C-alpha cells in the first residue's frame with residue numbers, strides 16, 4: 001500500500017514535468033535550432049568525459065607495468081616508440097579536457113539563453129493572462145499568491161532549469177555512457193557495481209517525495225505570508241488608527257512559524273538524502289575494488305581497465321551525489337511550474353464570444369431585460385431586473401447598502417455576465433461586442449479611486465490610449481483639477497505615491513474624474529464618487545461630475561437623495577430587486593420607501609443645519 005502511494009507520487013513528479021513541457025512546447029518549437037545545437041554540444045561533452053581516463057589506462061598497461069616488470073612493453077603494438085606513445089597520451093589528456101570544456105561552455109551558454117528567453121516570454125504571457133482573468137477569479141485567489149507565482153515561482157523555474165536540470169541531463173548521459181563502457185569491459189563487475197543502485201533509487205525516491213510535499217506546502221505558506229504583508233501594508237492607516245498591530249503580528253507570527261517548520265523539515269530530509277548517497281557510494285567502490293582485483297589476477301581484465309572502472313565509479317560519485325540535490329531542486333521547480341501552469345490554464349469566465357465584433361460608437365441607449373445574477377450561481381443576488389435608459393439620460397440607483405446596486409452597474413462593464421436575461425446597448429446584447437471595445441466606451445468614477453504610482457499626467461492619460469498633453473490638461477480643467485495640479489511641486493509631472501497618498505480625497509477624486517473625462521465615453525458610471533468627502537470637496541467634485549456627464553448616459557449610485565433627485569429615472573433597489581421605479585416626483589407621489597427615505601434625509605439635514613446655526617450663534 002505504502003509502495004503504491006510512493007509510485008503514484010513519483011509518477012506525479014514525472015507527469016508534472018511532462019505537463020510543463022507540453023505547455024511549453026510552442027516555445028520550445030520556436031527555439032528548436034539553438035536547443036538542438038546545444039544538445040549536440042552536450043552529447044559531445046559527455047563522450048569526451050568518458051574518454052578522460054583512457055590515456056591513463058594505456059600509460060598503465062603499455063608503459064608503466066611493462067617497465068615495472070622489466071618486459072619489453074606493448075607500445076610496439078601501436079607501432080611507435082614508448083616515449084612517442086607517452087607524449088601522445090599526455091597531449092591527449094590536455095586535448096580531451098580542452099575540447100570537453102569548450103563543448104560544456106557551448107551547451108551551458110546555449111541552453112541558458114534559451115531557458116531565459118522562454119521563461120521571460122512565459123512570464124509576459126502570464127502577466128497578460130492574469131489581467132484578463134475575470135474578477136471572480138481574482139476574488140478566489142489571494143493577490144500575494146498570484147505575486148509569488150509571477151515572481152518567485154518563475155524565478156525558481158529559471159534558476160533550477162539552468163543550475164540543476166541542465167547538469168542533471170549532462171550527468172545522466174555520462175552515467176548511461178559509463179554503464180555501457182563498464183559492461184563492455186567486464187559485465188560481471190559492472191553488474192556488481194550496479195546492483196546497489198536500485199537500493200539507492202528507492203531510498204532517493206522516498207525522501208524526494210516527502211521533500212516535494214513539504215516544498216509545495218511551503219510555497220503556499222509563502223503566498224499566504226506575502227498576502228498578509230501586502231494586506232497589512234495596504235491598510236497601514238487603518239491598522240495604526242485602530243491599533244491593530246498586535247492582531248496582525250500574531251497572524252503573521254503564526255504563518256511565519258508554519259513556513260519555518262516546513263523549511264526545517266525540507267532541509268532535514270535533504271541532509272538525510274546526502275548522507276545516504278555518500279555511504280552507498282563508498283560501499284560500491286570498496287566492493288568493486290575487492291572483486292576487481294580478483295578479476296585482474298585471473299587475467300580477465302587488465303590493471304589499466306580496472307583503473308578505468310574505478311575512475312568511472314569515482315567520477316560517477318560526484319554526479320550521483322549531485323543527483324539527489326538536483327532532483328530535489330527540480331521537484332521543487334515542478335511544484336512551481338505546476339502552479340504557474342494552473343494559472344495559465346484558467347479561462348476567463350467573461351471573454352469575447354467567437355462571433356463578437358468591435359462596437360460602433362455608442363449612442364448610449366441601455367436596456368436591462370429580465371437580468372438575474374449571483375456571485376454564487378446558487379444564490380441569486382439580482383432578480384429579474386428590467387429598465388431602459390435613453391441616450392443622454394441619467395439613471396440613479398438608490399436604496400440600502402449591500403443590496404446589489406454596484407453589482408448591477410458592474411454588469412454593464414461585463415465585469416461579470418448575468419446568469420439570466422440580457423443587457424443591451426443600442427439594441428444589441430453587450431456580449432456580442434468585443435470586450436475591449438465595450439469597456440473603452442464607458443467611463444467610471446468609484447468611491448475610492450485608485451491612482452497609480454506614476455505622474456499626474458500619466459494617471460489622467462491612462463483613461464485614453466495615446467492621449468496628448470493638451471487633452472490631459474483639458475480633461476483636468478473640466479474636472480476642476482488644473483489649479484491644484486499646477487500648485488503641486490512638479491505640476492503635471494508630480495509623481496504620486498502608492499494610491500496617490502500625497503493628495504486629499506477630493507483631489508484624488510478629481511484626478512479620477514479627469515481620467516474619466518479624457519475618454520469622452522458615451523456612458524458614464526458614478527459609484528458614490530462623493531462619499532466620504534467634506535462639503536467643499538463634495539461641491540467641487542460634483543461640479544466636475546456635472547461637466548463630464550453633460551449629454552452622456554449616466555448611471556449614478558448615491559446615498560444622498562438630493563444629489564440624485566434630478567435624474568431622469570430613479571430605481572429604488574432592495575434585496576436585489578427594483579422595488580420602485582420612476583422620476584423623483586413620481587416616487588414622492590407614490591409615497592413608498594423612496595419618499596420615506598427622502599423625507600428622513602431632509603429632516604436630518606435640516607436638523608443638522610439648525611444645529612450648525614445654533615453652534616455658530618453660540
Ligand SMILES: Nc1ncnc2c1ncn2[C@@H]1O[C@H](COP(=O)(O)OP(=O)(O)OP(=O)(O)O)[C@@H](O)[C@H]1O
Nearest residue numbers: 139375376381400401402403404405406407408557
Ligand atoms: N465580488 C463579490 N463576491 C461575492 N459577493 C459580493 C461581491 N461583491 C459584492 N458582494 C456581495 O453582494 C451584495 C451586494 O453588494 P453591492 O456592492 O452590489 O451592494 P450595494 O447595494 O452597491 O452596496 P453599497 O451601497 O454599500 O455599495 C453584498 O452582500 C456584497 O457582500
